[in-house]
Amino acid sequence: MDFPEFILIIKQLLAAGGIVMPPLVLCILLLWYGLGYRFWVMKSPKSMSVRDLLKYYQQHDDKPAASIVAQAIKQGVRLQKKGVKNLRRHLDAAFYEYEREIGKFSVLVRIVIIISPLLGLLGTVIGMIETFDSLATMTLHSQSGGIAGGISQALFTTQMGLTVAIPGLLAHSMLNRKQQQIELDLAQVKDLLCHQIPNHHPTKSFSS
Amino acid sequence: MKIKLLILTLSMILPHLVFAQDRKGAEATENVSVSAPERKPESAPAKKTNSIKQDTVNLETAYKREYAFLEAQKRELAERLRNYQASANREEQALSGKVNALERSSVERSARIDQLSAQLSESEHKEAAVIERSDALETTYLQAEGTLKNHGIEMPEAMKEAKDNDPVKVDFLFKQALSLLRNLGAIQTKPGHFFLANGKQVEGSLIHLGNIAAYGISDGGSGSLVPAGGGDFKVWKNAGAENATVLSNNEQPDVLQLYLFESRTSSIDESPEKTLIGIIDSGGPIGWIIVILGGLAVLLVLIRAHLLRTNSANTQQLTEQILGELASGDLDVAKKSCEDNSSAIGRVLHYTLRHLKDDRDHMEGIVYEAILQESNPLDRFGTAILVIASVAPLLGLLGTVTGMIETFDMITEFGTGDPKLLSDGISIALVTTQLGLIVAIPALMLGSLLSSWAKNIKRDMEHSALKIINVFLGGGLDIDELNVPTVDEAALALGNA
Numbered sequence: 265m266d267f268p269e270f271i272l273i274i275k276q277l278l279a280a281g282g283i284v285m286p287p288l289v290l291c292i293l294l295l296w297y298g299l300g301y302r303f304w305v306m307k308s309p310k311s312m313s314v315r316d317l318l319k320y321y322q323q324h325d326d327k328p329a330a331s332i333v334a335q336a337i338k339q340g341v342r343l344q345k346k347g348v349k350n351l352r353r354h355l356d357a358a359f360y361e362y363e364r365e366i367g368k369f370s371v372l373v374r375i376v377i378i379i380s381p382l383l384g385l386l387g388t389v390i391g392m393i394e395t396f397d398s399l400a401t402m403t404l405h406s407q408s409g410g411i412a413g414g415i416s417q418a419l420f421t422t423q424m425g426l427t428v429a430i431p432g433l434l435a436h437s438m439l440n441r442k443q444q445q446i447e448l449d450l451a452q453v454k455d456l457l458c459h460q461i462p463n464h465h466p467t468k469s470f471s472s
Numbered sequence: 473m474k475i476k477l478l479i480l481t482l483s484m485i486l487p488h489l490v491f492a493q494d495r496k497g498a499e500a501t502e503n504v505s506v507s508a509p510e511r512k513p514e515s516a517p518a519k520k521t522n523s524i525k526q527d528t529v530n531l532e533t534a535y536k537r538e539y540a541f542l543e544a545q546k547r548e549l550a551e552r553l554r555n556y557q558a559s560a561n562r563e564e565q566a567l568s569g570k571v572n573a574l575e576r577s578s579v580e581r582s583a584r585i586d587q588l589s590a591q592l593s594e595s596e597h598k599e600a601a602v603i604e605r606s607d608a609l610e611t612t613y614l615q616a617e618g619t620l621k622n623h624g625i626e627m628p629e630a631m632k633e634a635k636d637n638d639p640v641k642v643d644f645l646f647k648q649a650l651s652l653l654r655n656l657g658a659i660q661t662k663p664g665h666f667f668l669a670n671g672k673q674v675e676g677s678l679i680h681l682g683n684i685a686a687y688g689i690s691d692g693g694s695g696s697l698v699p700a701g702g703g704d705f706k707v708w709k710n711a712g713a714e715n716a717t718v719l720s721n722n723e724q725p726d727v728l729q730l731y732l733f734e735s736r737t738s739s740i741d742e743s744p745e746k747t748l749i750g751i752i753d754s755g756g757p758i759g760w761i762i763v764i765l766g767g768l769a770v771l772l773v774l775i776r777a778h779l780l781r782t783n784s785a786n787t788q789q790l791t792e793q794i795l796g797e798l799a800s801g802d803l804d805v806a807k808k809s810c811e812d813n814s815s816a817i818g819r820v821l822h823y824t825l826r827h828l829k830d831d832r833d834h835m836e837g838i839v840y841e842a843i844l845q846e847s848n849p850l851d852r853f854g855t856a857i858l859v860i861a862s863v864a865p866l867l868g869l870l871g872t873v874t875g876m877i878e879t880f881d882m883i884t885e886f887g888t889g890d891p892k893l894l895s896d897g898i899s900i901a902l903v904t905t906q907l908g909l910i911v912a913i914p915a916l917m918l919g920s921l922l923s924s925w926a927k928n929i930k931r932d933m934e935h936s937a938l939k940i941i942n943v944f945l946g947g948g949l950d951i952d953e954l955n956v957p958t959v960d961e962a963a964l965a966l967g968n969a
Contacts, residue, residue, distance in 0.1 A: 350832065354942050360935045364928075371924040378920075379913050382865070385911040393902045396895055 295376040295432045300367035302439045310330035314452045333449045340457045355454045377432045384425020391418030479560045616645040655682040667706035668693045685730045687716040699736045755903035758871035766911035769860040772853040773918045785815035787935040791936040816846035820933045850926040861915035868908020875901025
């Protein structure tokens with residue numbers, strides 16, 4: 265398909281849906297940007313259990329971290345090696361960034377999923393208003409709008425809203441499960457780190 | 473037929489009659505013959521042989537006489553019978569000839585009848601065709617009269633009254649129509665009067681572009697004209713004033729602003745423009761309730777955004793600044809910079825710094841208490857906005873149902889004939905739904921975003937307080953270690969959501 269042809273089709277789609285189409289298009293962009301970002305942040309190359317990962321990074325300090333859990337483990341191991349007092353609090357503070365990172369865009373995605381069917385419904389109502397206006401003013405078959413135009417706008421926007429929301433909802437629920445899994449993993453990392461006896465470094469005394 | 477029957481009856485009766493006569497004759501002879509022997513014994517003793525011969529002669533003669541008489545009678549009767557039969561035959565022949573003649577004539581007549589009825593139906597057809605044609609002609613006359621009357625052309629009365637001059641009439645009408653067409657196709661300038669947009673009638677000149685558009689020019693105002701009913705014109709929304717003046721100077725305008733109308737007799741009404749108030753008003757009381765709720769939501773969102781903005785600060789920067797000041801050992805400067813910062817984080821960190829000398833559990837208690845204290849303004853109105861966001865579509869639905877009830881009431885009362893009657897209820901139904909959605913969508917979006925902003929602020933406060941405590945109590949003041957840039961800095965501001 266030619267690029268200009270593609271542009272033309274998009275223009276036609278925008279014209280068919282009327283006033284709610286620009287917000288819907290914005291919704292699509294935000295939704296898939298957010299979902300893509302979340303997917304990218306939470307991607308994990310291979311399924312290695314948290315315990316194994318921890319052991320691996322305790323032995324190979326210099327290996328690059330491939331996933332967000334691995335990054336957290338690396339930082340946790342570094343803190344543990346420094347032998348700070350109240351390790352759990354420090355880990356809480358350190359892991360806060362990761363928790364925040366994996367929660368990023370989740371509210372935005374949820375909002376988009378909620379409002380895009382509503383936008384579709386709004387377009388439906390606007391189309392229906394146009395239809396009934398043309399009934400009232402007896403301009404039933406005017407070139408722009410009229411009965412057919414109103415109804416097609418009504419149906420098209422509903423369709424569009426649902427088209428935006430349904431794949432978003434599926435992807436969002438999948439990513440949410442993953443987010444929960446990562447949160448559990450981080451909690452497990454904290455527990456593991458706090459209950460291992462630091463053996464490399466002598467405790468750096470701060471309270472002296 | 474009757475005659476035949478008569479003959480038949482006669483022929484049947486006649487032999488009987490003859491037979492009867494024969495019988496009578498026979499009886500008579502018998503009687504005679506019987507009486508003769510009876511008489512014989514009576515007379516025999518009396519007159520004996522003397523009279524026997526005489527008697528025998530007498531009897532013979534008598535018999536002969538009698539026989540002759542009877543014979544004559546028989547002949548006469550046979551004669552009569554013959555005569556009668558002959559006459560009957562004649563009569564029969566005559567009658568059958570008559571019957572044949574009559575039959576022939578009847579066949580002839582039915583043929584004639586057929587011929588005549590065919591002629592009759594033919595002429596009926598012709599009559600119907602003629603009536604049809606004359607009806608069509610009459611309709612044409614009426615149409616032509618009706619059309620031409622609008623342009624002031626009428627058939628002369630004498631021509632209209634006169635019969636049998638259809639070619640003349642048609643010729644007249646067609647000529648008039650052709651000349652009218654030529655006139656209407658041309659651009660004409662005529663003196664006349666029209667109404668200005670403010671309703672004042674002014675005298676001026678009218679430029680007719682055929683019969684589909686017109687311009688009016690006068691000292692009071694000019695512009696393109698639309699029919700105002702009754703053959704009058706009015707200026708259409710002050711459009712085309714320049715065109716009108718240019719055209720009146722016999723020049724060609726660059727852009728021709730026209731209002732094309734179908735007929736110059738039917739008035740064209742300006743459809744009222746849709747205003748925002750009008751739209752809301754067509755939603756009825758529920759529409760206004762939704763709008764008021766929407767206004768309230770906007771107000772609350774603004775207040776909430778203001779509260780959050782004043783209470784938020786660049787947490788990371790503030791934390792680093794304070795950590796730096798702590799590292800260089802001047803706690804008072806750090807406290808001062810916390811006090812200068814008017815945000816919630818500043819106040820929480822200030823509390824934290826004030827209690828830095830206490831033990832960890834106590835400090836954490838202090839920090840959580842401070843966060844709890846600060847979260848009150850952060851959470852303010854958050855629920856209210858979300859409640860409005862969820863109530864508005866419900867109100868819209870209520871309005872829909874109300875409008876539909878009204879529509880169906882109308883249908884029950886007046887039927888479905890006029891869509892304008894139904895449009896009232898339907899517009900309530902649709903406009904309330906629309907308003908509900910228009911209020912709900914931004915309220916939902918902004919409410920959720922603000923809530924997550926507030927949540928983030930609280931978590932940030934917690935986090936930076938924890939960080940400061942950690943640094944102060946635990947891991948030394950090596951800031952570089954603690955601020956490992958793990959987060960992709962390119963994340964959008966929206967990413968905070």
